[in-house]
Amino acid sequence: LHPAHVTHATAKWYDRRDFVFVEFCVEDSKDVHVQFDKSKFEFRCVSGKDKYNNEIELFGEIDPKQSKHSRTDRSVQCCLRKAEAGKSWPRLTKEKAKFKWLSVDFNNWKDWEDDSDEDMSSFDNFSEVIEHADLCAPYIFFFFPLFLQMMNNMGGDDLPDLDGAEYGAEEV
Numbered sequence: 001l002h003p004a005h006v007t008h009a010t011a012k013w014y015d016r017r018d019f020v021f022v023e024f025c026v027e028d029s030k031d032v033h034v035q036f037d038k039s040k041f042e043f044r045c046v047s048g049k050d051k052y053n054n055e056i057e058l059f060g061e062i063d064p065k066q067s068k069h070s071r072t073d074r075s076v077q078c079c080l081r082k083a084e085a086g087k088s089w090p091r092l093t094k095e096k097a098k099f100k101w102l103s104v105d106f107n108n109w110k111d112w113e114d115d116s117d118e119d120m121s122s123f124d125n126f127s128e129v130i131e132h133a134d135l136c137a138p139y140i141f142f143f144f145p146l147f148l149q150m151m152n153n154m155g156g157d158d159l160p161d162l163d164g165a166e167y168g169a170e171e172v
Helices: 118-131 133-153
Strands: 005-007 011-015 019-024 030-036 040-047 050-057 068-071 076-081 102-104
Touching: 019 050, 030 068, 030 076, 040 076
Parallel strands: 005 050, 011 102
Antiparallel strands: 011 019, 019 076, 030 040, 040 050, 068 076
């Protein structure tokens, strides 16, 4: 029996207006432990013979009670609720150092600070919550009115009038 090797889990992160998302890329994780504190959080798990442990001093403060995590067979995703909503995080960590186990998730990254189109912003917020519904389900009721407003603003005046249409009518 070989002793387990303790290492940092590979992680990707991205920033949003009210949340920071961190995904730890560990397949078939077991014994997952995530501890949120105001200025840091810890992630631990086991996968096969390997043990993973990441302690992260955060760039900004979070609300530990409103932060969540979710495990899948391929990764563990963390949704960190920012203590100061609307403040951009240029990096995840307090320290400016480059960590070989941490990278930006460019597939989900967007420059939300420059958003000037409110309707599009509302759509992005709603899409983001739906995309991470398992992590952020309590916030769906906040974004739903924005979604309804966006849908109402889309109109629909150019739709054809189907009142006289009959089903099964033959074409001539």
